[in-house]
């Protein structure tokens with residue numbers, strides 16, 4: 001089952017890689033830019049931070065984090081879909097911060113890094129796609145240093161029942177149609193709503209961060225809970241978790 005999901009996700013992103021960024025903006029009415037901007041403001045980013053962007057895709061978040069870094073900072077963008085990384089690499093060639101960025105092929109379920117390497121590990125709009133949300137967060141937590149931070153920006157489920165109904169109509173009925181018209185294939189954008197069905201809501205995901213032993217865990221609903229930002233810190237030795 002886990003392998004099946006990963007294969008399916010890989011196939012979906014291989015198909016839409018070239019249209020991913022445009023579709024993101026169209027389908028979210030540009031909201032994703034505001035969400036990323038809000039997320040950036042909550043990150044404890046320093047000029048010399050070492051950041052891992054898990055499931056970086058075409059690099060949207062990787063590039064914006066790199067802009068905030070000084071010459072000693074670095075962002076590694078990791079993804080398992082070659083077609084998404086190809087787009088990221090093309091952009092990298094003309095990016096002024098290119099010497100602070102690397103893209104690598106790898107699997108979020110088994111990150112190819114030693115423990116305690118990064119100050120910050122981010123995952124943007126990708127936890128939903130993972131065969132195991134918990135395993136992905138565990139891996140991110142493993143590779144950040146004690147005191148380092150794990151961050152997820154992801155679609156979520158609105159708390160208000162009335163708004164949820166309206167939103168789900170758009171998300172489950174309208175969005176897949178627009179998506180399939182643009183990419184001329186039903187599969188990729190019928191996957192998008194499917195991927196949210198079994199995904200934990202904001203409160204459940206926050207509890208998952210806590211249960212994994214992170215400290216100072218916080219979550220923020222965005223645009224009435226359509227998306228959510230989650231942040232948790234890796235405990236320092238001897239520090240109580242909460």
Ligand SMILES: C[S@@+](CC[C@H](N)C(=O)[O-])C[C@H]1O[C@@H](n2cnc3c(N)ncnc32)[C@H](O)[C@@H]1O
Nearest residue numbers: 055056057060079080081084107108124126129
């Ligand atoms: C919706 S895109 C998000 C890309 C980017 N983070 C952003 O914010 O635009 C999801 C990405 O997750 C990647 N992905 C899904 N499962 C993965 C896994 N197990 N390991 C690495 N990448 C994965 C896909 O290849 C895809 O590029």
